[in-house]
Amino acid sequence: MNGVHDMGGMHGMGPIQPEKNEPVFHAPWEGRLFALRRAAGAWRKWNIDTTRHEVELVPPAEYLRLSYFARQFVAFLETLVKSGLVTSTEIETGTPAAGRPKLNPPLTAEKAAELVAKGVPASRDVKVAARFQTGQRVRARNMHPVGHTRLPRYVRGKTGVVHRDHGVFVFPDTNAHFLGEKPQHVYSVRFAARELWGQQAAPLDSVYVDMWDDYLDAA
Amino acid sequence: MIDPRGVLREFGLQLPETVEVRVWDSTAELRYLVLPERPAGSEKLSEEELAALVTRDSMVGVGNAIPPGQEARS
Numbered sequence: 019m020n021g022v023h024d025m026g027g028m029h030g031m032g033p034i035q036p037e038k039n040e041p042v043f044h045a046p047w048e049g050r051l052f053a054l055r056r057a058a059g060a061w062r063k064w065n066i067d068t069t070r071h072e073v074e075l076v077p078p079a080e081y082l083r084l085s086y087f088a089r090q091f092v093a094f095l096e097t098l099v100k101s102g103l104v105t106s107t108e109i110e111t112g113t114p115a116a117g118r119p120k121l122n123p124p125l126t127a128e129k130a131a132e133l134v135a136k137g138v139p140a141s142r143d144v145k146v147a148a149r150f151q152t153g154q155r156v157r158a159r160n161m162h163p164v165g166h167t168r169l170p171r172y173v174r175g176k177t178g179v180v181h182r183d184h185g186v187f188v189f190p191d192t193n194a195h196f197l198g199e200k201p202q203h204v205y206s207v208r209f210a211a212r213e214l215w216g217q218q219a220a221p222l223d224s225v226y227v228d229m230w231d232d233y234l235d236a237a
Numbered sequence: 238m239i240d241p242r243g244v245l246r247e248f249g250l251q252l253p254e255t256v257e258v259r260v261w262d263s264t265a266e267l268r269y270l271v272l273p274e275r276p277a278g279s280e281k282l283s284e285e286e287l288a289a290l291v292t293r294d295s296m297v298g299v300g301n302a303i304p305p306g307q308e309a310r311s
Contacts, residue, residue, distance in 0.1 A: 026238040026239070026262065027238050027239040028239075029239075033247045034244060034247040034248060036247070036248055036249075036294075040293075066266075139266070140265075140266035141266070168264045168265060169264075170262065170264065172238065172239075184265070184267055187265060187266060188266075204265050204267070206261075211258075211260075214239075215239050219239075220242065220254065220258065222256075222257040222258070223241065223242075223257065223258040223259070223260070224257075224258075224259050224260070225238065225259075225260040225261075225262060226259060226260065226261045226262065227262045227264055228262070228263065228264045228265035228267055229264075230265075
């Protein structure tokens with residue numbers, strides 16, 4: 019979706035404010051949320067692309083006001099309710115509804131460290147033909163899906179060159195909406211900075227974007 | 238994205254025009270490891286001494302490693 023999250027190339031957000039000795043979490047609740055999201059995610063009622071799309075659905079004014087973890091929290095509550103794991107009344111009251119069965123969490127404390135360290139791979143070991151070769155000129159499709167996409171607005175319609183083929187990965191645009199993994203090749207595509215931003219960009223500079231097969235046409 | 242040199246300046250890194258800037262937008266489930274450029278005069282340093290020159294900013298691509306002999310100032 020063409021949401022406020024897709025900020026590449028936007029002006030007026032103010033300067034970067036680098037933080038010396040930045041901690042992993044700025045408050046204990048952020049760490050608890052990080053843990054909760056992984057523990058609840060282990061039910062496999064949703065996937066990483068679902069959770070990312072849910073963050074994109076946070077209303078724009080609220081999205082800009084909230085911190086990274088505060089956005090995640092708002093989106094997490096939505097995800098819990100939509101999945102049926104928890105009802106909105108249960109969230110408001112903080113207690114399970116009468117008669118709700120107690121479930122055994124699939125993620126235990128013993129397994130947690132390994133899960134966080136290893137992550138959950140999105141690569142797939144399946145044979146899918148690559149539509150493009152390294153060195154080939156490609157154009158990013160000019161498309162504006164209302165659902166989740168990882169195709170930044172700033173590359174749409176722009177021409178670049180396939181720098182390398184990363185292999186086969188889950189396609190977020192369908193996976194986010196439970197429409198299947200649709201595994202396909204992901205390429206690193208090099209776009210000249212001037213192709214994206216015009217003559218104001220430095221002549222030598224470039225931007226490399228990870229692009230799925232379904233985002234590209236031959237140019 | 239649109240002004241990587243400006244962002245680097247905000248991190249305190251001024252790059253000459255002759256240096257090529259490549260921005261990597263991590264849009265997929267792929268993460269990139271930044272290798273900081275080896276500072277001049279570090280050729281004879283041990284692994285431990287080299288590690289002392291590496292900063293968080295140099296590992297995320299927004300700063301240089303510390304020149305040898307200036308570790309204390311970081």
